[in-house]
Amino acid sequence: MEYELSSPNVLYVTTYSRIRDQIRQDILNSVFKPGVRLRISELTNRYGVSQMPIREALQQLQGEGLVTLLPQKGASVRKIDENFLSNMYDIRYAIETMLVRTGVEHMTDRDLKEIDLLQEEYEAYVSNRNREAALLVNEAFHRKINGLANNYEAIEIIDRHWGLIDVLRRQFGFSEGRIHSIIDDHRKIVNALKRRDRDLSVRLTGEHVMKAKIDLIERFKQSQR
Missing domain, CATH: 1.10.10.10 (Winged helix-like DNA-binding domain superfamily/Winged helix DNA-binding domain)
Incomplete structure (x- = not known):
């Protein structure tokens, strides 16, 4: 309606x-x-x-x-500390790797094209130093991949944390070199999806989440010093 x-x-x-x-x-x-x-x-x-x-x-x-x-x-x-952030990303790791494992089987050529375009859009915003737009497109990129599995209950759990993650990123920023690392990770994930290599897509997705976890925790710890 x-x-x-x-x-x-x-x-x-x-x-x-x-x-x-x-x-x-x-x-x-x-x-x-x-x-x-x-x-x-x-x-x-x-x-x-x-x-x-x-x-x-x-x-x-x-x-x-x-x-x-x-x-x-x-x-x-609730207290926001290193343990809270770690737990939040561990949940994301478990769910996103599960979703991409299932999603590869349901992925269409149209899905791949949309994912590819979102990655190109993300890189363009990064190049133009438009951080706000880049955060939104990054979220859209992951939502598209996560949505391939059609597991709305799992996606709902991840969605609870997206707003918080974006706010934390705006507040603490990224470690030097992390932005380019994200671009490299995304490109590798897209290429694995294009090959419909399920195991590689799962591994790369998990590594990407863990890098994000380590980076955000480090930025958080620096802000507390």
Whole structure:
């Protein structure tokens, strides 16, 4: 069902997404310290919205692992540390390697063309130093590959962390040389997919995720020094 731009449904989703992103950013910027209670009444005053988008945002942030929701106790901020980041990428490793293993069997020539075009678009944005656009296209590249397996439950788990990963990348950046390493990894993955080499595609995907994990943790540790 399609809605007009002024539809209450669209406005609600826009408000909820904006509030979720603002709370997430405030947590990562230590406005809300680890262990702090996130009271609905205080959040509605802070962000100038009703309780409903606040509650929806907290549910989403619980799925990302940033917030803990307990009966009778409400929401509290979870500590972001090296262990949290490591666990997040380990989950991504397990699911993405599973998805690409299955996805190779269902991949069409049209899928390959779309993946190839997304990689070319990513490289163009990197070359133009458009980091925001590059992050979005990088996400689209991985979503396309992950979607080949038609396992929507698994994709939903990964999707919970994409927004958080993008925010962390904006905040901590990349180690020197990592951007070019990403391009090289993507090219190798695309070539393996074109050959329909399932085992190689799985191995390269796993290595790519682990490199991202090591890089982000290192950048995080540097920010804590």
